[in-house]
Amino acid sequence: MKSYLVTGAAGFIGSNYLKYLLTRYDDVQVVALDLLTYAGYLGTIADDIDSERCFFVRGDIGDRALADRLFAEYKFDTVVNFAAESHVDRSIENPQLFLETNILGTQNLLDAARRAWVTGRDADGRPTWRAGVRFHQVSTDEVYGSLGEEGFFTEQTPLAPHSPYSASKASADMIVCAYRDTYGMPVSITRCSNNYGPYQFPEKLIPLVINNILEGKKIPVYGRGDNVRDWLYVEDHCKAIDLVVTQGAPGCIYNVGGHNERRNLQIVETIIRTVRRLMEEEPARRTLLKRQETGPDGLPRIDWIDESLISFVKDRLGHDLRYGIDPTKITNDLGWRPETDFETGIEKTIRWNLDNHAWVEAVSGTDYQNYYEKMYAGR
Numbered sequence: 203m204k205s206y207l208v209t210g211a212a213g214f215i216g217s218n219y220l221k222y223l224l225t226r227y228d229d230v231q232v233v234a235l236d237l238l239t240y241a242g243y244l245g246t247i248a249d250d251i252d253s254e255r256c257f258f259v260r261g262d263i264g265d266r267a268l269a270d271r272l273f274a275e276y277k278f279d280t281v282v283n284f285a286a287e288s289h290v291d292r293s294i295e296n297p298q299l300f301l302e303t304n305i306l307g308t309q310n311l312l313d314a315a316r317r318a319w320v321t322g323r324d325a326d327g328r329p330t331w332r333a334g335v336r337f338h339q340v341s342t343d344e345v346y347g348s349l350g351e352e353g354f355f356t357e358q359t360p361l362a363p364h365s366p367y368s369a370s371k372a373s374a375d376m377i378v379c380a381y382r383d384t385y386g387m388p389v390s391i392t393r394c395s396n397n398y399g400p401y402q403f404p405e406k407l408i409p410l411v412i413n414n415i416l417e418g419k420k421i422p423v424y425g426r427g428d429n430v431r432d433w434l435y436v437e438d439h440c441k442a443i444d445l446v447v448t449q450g451a452p453g454c455i456y457n458v459g460g461h462n463e464r465r466n467l468q469i470v471e472t473i474i475r476t477v478r479r480l481m482e483e484e485p486a487r488r489t490l491l492k493r494q495e496t497g498p499d500g501l502p503r504i505d506w507i508d509e510s511l512i513s514f515v516k517d518r519l520g521h522d523l524r525y526g527i528d529p530t531k532i533t534n535d536l537g538w539r540p541e542t543d544f545e546t547g548i549e550k551t552i553r554w555n556l557d558n559h560a561w562v563e564a565v566s567g568t569d570y571q572n573y574y575e576k577m578y579a580g581r
């Protein structure tokens with residue numbers, strides 16, 4: 203039985219990974235550690251928690267006593283660290299929280315792992331490690347900064363983050379590498395492009411657009427919508443992490459992405475078109491719309507779901523122009539390839555958001571409404 207600590211497991215990617223892990227392997231035991239900040243929702247993983255294979259602990263990755271207690275009690279051999287403050291816009295408003303969680307929280311977990319996993323010293327004084335242990339850090343392509351019109355990020359691209367969020371993630375990566383280089387700790391890092399799929403918090407572009415259409419609100423597009431992101435369906439990311447954790451060499455770093463680059467405006471237009479088509483094909487879905495004026499056919503109208511909803515707003519400060527991943531290394535070394543193309547993935551994601559509107563409503567309560575008003579007011 204392998205014993206995993208999965209942090210941030212009640213968030214978007216962490217919850218998808220937890221479900222993937224429990225479905226894929228019978229012989230794993232998992233502690234899901236999550237502080238349940240605004241971005242974590244226990245309901246997302248409630249059905250996955252049981253008394254045998256998956257235990258939930260509410261707590262902070264920066265809490266030393268808690269981390270030591272969990273390592274002692276569950277004898278983890280694998281840590282997968284998803285826990286983070288993850289939203290770039292929020293990092294511009296409150297950088298300190300990002301540094302505390304993303305850098306110091308990661309360092310605290312690394313130290314707890316070191317205390318639990320070091321078995322002694324070799325003749326040269328170097329730490330010796332329990333066999334088969336691994337600390338995996340979930341990182342982002344944003345650590346590389348921004349690309350121009352051409353080229354892709356490889357693992358050799360120098361780190362050049364711009365936002366407080368990406369600077370905190372780059373710092374965490376460097377600390378992880380420092381533990382590898384100084385103590386010989388068996389670590390790995392994946393740097394992934396933008397994820398999308400089920401259970402993504404509605405502050406992020408794709409669920410925000412879907413939700414705003416249902417709410418009958420304008421869709422805020424930063425600048426002219428020319429920025430490019432490289433989109434990856436979340437399940438493909440989970441599979442890549444699993445491969446790296448179980449088969450990647452200790453110390454390795456892998457970029458994860460699938461050449462699905464799109465301009466933001468393209469994304470928004472695709473979502474508008476798809477939501478409208480799904481409402482045409484399945485009129486019962488129109489009950490989700492806040493705007494309920496009926497048309498001549500007696501059904502709620504949907505002719506307003508078009509590009510007129512788009513509102514070009516003030517740009518994000520320091521907005522990175524383009525991200526694009528070169529996934530050659532993970533494909534060659536581990537045989538990973540994305541399985542979901544963007545057209546399939548975006549329709550699945552939109553359907554998921556429509557089918558699970560109760561989940562969206564549960565996570566976007568008053569706190570989110572207040573955040574939205576503040577973040578977008580006067581933009």
Ligand code: NAD
Nearest residue numbers: 210212213214215237238239241242262263285286288397
């Ligand atoms: P998310 O914001 O949806 O989830 C983060 C989770 O971490 C939440 O459940 C939150 O409650 C928890 N958390 C926050 N602070 C904590 C703390 N101090 N202690 C314990 N738990 C805490 O984020 P996400 O989109 O799922 O991202 C997960 C990881 O993947 C992050 O490290 C992020 O940097 C990275 N990443 C995200 C993307 C993306 O597109 N979303 C892409 C590449 C990498």
Ligand code: TDX
Nearest residue numbers: 288289290342344395396405406407422423424429466
């Ligand atoms: O209202 C919006 N309007 C808009 O134009 C929002 C929320 C975003 N955008 C733009 C900004 C970005 O160019 O859309 C693009 C995507 O924005 P986000 O969904 O906020 O993602 P991004 O900033 O690219 O970062 C995401 O991918 C990398 C995750 O939030 C990070 O955690 C991850 O590391």
